[in-house]
Amino acid sequence: MILNDPAVVAEVEAAFMVYEKALNENDVAVLDACFKDAPETIRYGIGENLYGFGEIAAFRAARPSAGLKRTIERTVITTYGDAFATANTLFRRESMAGKIGRQSQTWVKFPEGWRVVAAHVSAIAE
Template sequence: MPEIDIPEVVAEVRQAFEAYEQALVNNDVAKLDELFRDDPRTVRYGVTEVLYGYEAIKAFRAARSPVGLGRTLSKTSITTYGRDFATASTLYERPSAPGKIGRQMQTWVRFPEGWRVVAAHVSLMDPPKS
């Protein structure tokens, strides 16, 4: 059974996750491309898109508008399983999507070149009714 949440591994994944977030809000397409695994099996489900393979994800990033990418994160959770596998989940709010809650989940794997996203899901929802 893998050891869960080894502190130094959590710190590594958090650093990769934060680099991804900075690249996202600053529309650093080269860094975003770098952080996704260059593999035809990499998957990204977005708010309006279904992307299979690194090339499709890369093409989406290249065509995406850089307007309105700022956001505020909350409830970010990073969990590591052993030294080479992790998940990152977060909620976000964007001024460009008022009244909506964004959800993002990523699966990260350590490869020789570093931590890379191999699967991601992004969605928007109405706030839960309390």
């Protein structure tokens, strides 16, 4: 298994940045497309535990769009072979004064492309 093949890292970085742009613009259709449409897909958020793509999509459709813009830092993408990767980043939002957010994602490459199959978002005191 090749760890961090530059071509694979570039693919995952591109997918990650599509997600990041969609998040900042609250482009729900693109955000949904970044996640694997499957009952096994999980997203633990700051205030919610979402099991299955249906719960994730319903959450995104219902949440307010205000205060989603953020800046990211210390992003680390690690690839394992050519079809599995993790992406971890810290983020800051004006609406989260005194806190820093943490996000981890597990990405898998399917025939339709790279998709998040598990995600975790949390915030801690600065």
